[in-house]
Amino acid sequence: MKSIDIQKLLRVDPSQASTYDLPVFPKVIKLDANESPYELPADIMRQIFQSLEQARLNRYPDPSYWELRQMAAKEWGWPAEQILPGNGSDELIQAIIVTFGGAGKTVFVPDPSFAMYRIIAKSMGENVEEIPLSDDFDLALSDLWRERMYSLSQAGHLIFLAVPNNPTGNCFSRLAVEEIIEQFPGIVCIDEAYVDFADSNYLDLLPKHPNLIILRTLSKIGLAGIRMGFLLAGPVIIQHINRVKLPYNINILSETVAKVALSQKEAIKPSIAQIKQNRDWLYEQMKNIGAVRVYPSSANFLLFKVRSLEAEKFFEQLLAEGILVRGFSSQGRLRGHFRVTVGTREECECFLNGLKKILSSA
Numbered sequence: 046m047k048s049i050d051i052q053k054l055l056r057v058d059p060s061q062a063s064t065y066d067l068p069v070f071p072k073v074i075k076l077d078a079n080e081s082p083y084e085l086p087a088d089i090m091r092q093i094f095q096s097l098e099q100a101r102l103n104r105y106p107d108p109s110y111w112e113l114r115q116m117a118a119k120e121w122g123w124p125a126e127q128i129l130p131g132n133g134s135d136e137l138i139q140a141i142i143v144t145f146g147g148a149g150k151t152v153f154v155p156d157p158s159f160a161m162y163r164i165i166a167k168s169m170g171e172n173v174e175e176i177p178l179s180d181d182f183d184l185a186l187s188d189l190w191r192e193r194m195y196s197l198s199q200a201g202h203l204i205f206l207a208v209p210n211n212p213t214g215n216c217f218s219r220l221a222v223e224e225i226i227e228q229f230p231g232i233v234c235i236d237e238a239y240v241d242f243a244d245s246n247y248l249d250l251l252p253k254h255p256n257l258i259i260l261r262t263l264s265k266i267g268l269a270g271i272r273m274g275f276l277l278a279g280p281v282i283i284q285h286i287n288r289v290k291l292p293y294n295i296n297i298l299s300e301t302v303a304k305v306a307l308s309q310k311e312a313i314k315p316s317i318a319q320i321k322q323n324r325d326w327l328y329e330q331m332k333n334i335g336a337v338r339v340y341p342s343s344a345n346f347l348l349f350k351v352r353s354l355e356a357e358k359f360f361e362q363l364l365a366e367g368i369l370v371r372g373f374s375s376q377g378r379l380r381g382h383f384r385v386t387v388g389t390r391e392e393c394e395c396f397l398n399g400l401k402k403i404l405s406s407a
């Protein structure tokens with residue numbers, strides 16, 4: 046058998062790429078992945094099962110996903126022709142980078158922010174530049190960074206801004222985001238994965254800016270399992286991303302469920318309101334614990350730091366209490382920080398009790 050060094054055939058030097066590894070711990074209160082703790086109301090589930098009975102699994106889906114796009118259009122007030130569904134917004138982030146990245150291009154991402162921007166870009170060999178956020182995790186651009194970002198040629202550079210940002214939970218100042226949309230000589234992608242838990246969005250800027258992309262997802266409002274994201278942009282961007290996107294990227298099962306969910310968004314809203322209420326309650330409770338620094342959040346999670354406790358030990362101790370959160374122990378800027386997803390009120394209470402117990406025995 047001939048010998049081939051597979052490493053030499055790789056597109057990207059593996060030392061430059063990283064993976065999104067999430068540990069799996071059965072039988073814990075799962076507060077690590079920013080999912081909704083609430084299942085869909087029984088009535089919606091019944092409608093979903095009825096619709097699934099009609100789904101023709103022997104056929105490919107409608108390649109244009111026209112009905113689904115029309116329902117998304119109604120929900121967000123943007124033309125169906127200018128909306129693309131994706132297999133989660135992760136797939137759309139990849140499609141954006143495939144379309145607009147490439148040799149000599151730079152993908153800008155704030156630091157800290159959603160890890161997948163970097164991971165996906167790096168997996169394709171892109172040059173990634175991290176824009177350091179200020180101490181309160183805002184986009185406070187120095188003249189140096191302005192020079193670096195705005196003096197690029199128009200050749201398809203990219204910036205991803207998650208608003209609200211993950212894992213910090215805050216919304217960047219609108220002035221800074223609008224400045225970037227206007228000044229950045231490339232594609233600006235505003236990822237609104239957590240917009241349902243915030244008070245504002247950037248949809249109103251779409252008609253004015255042909256370089257703007259908005260991402261939405263159903264993952265955070267009770268449908269993470271179906272993997273359904275949406276990309277909203279002007280017609281030229283849509284046309285080019287459509288060329289890159291795989292045909293039939295949404296399966297019929299997910300398409301069917303998403304159509305029912307979008308038609309019943311009103312019935313999903315109470316769970317969103319409940320999560321916001323739980324978040325504000327949990328924030329207040331955590332703020333009153335001296336050894337904890339918790340950051341305000343416009344999303345469905347809270348970033349926090351436990352002073353005077355070794356991060357890895359704290360993670361293990363919380364796990365022993367049956368609670369899984371997301372730790373950032375190995376990441377420079379967020380070393381010692383954790384992100385807890387807002388669960389049901391009971392789950393939040395369990396987390397809080399676990400936290401207090403660990404602190405009292407420290």
Ligand SMILES: Cc1ncc(COP(=O)(O)O)c(C=O)c1O
Binds near residue numbers: 079135211263269272
């Ligand atoms: C900012 C941000 N964008 C996108 C995603 C991924 O969303 P989806 O489940 O639609 O792929 C996440 C998931 O945590 C996220 O935090």
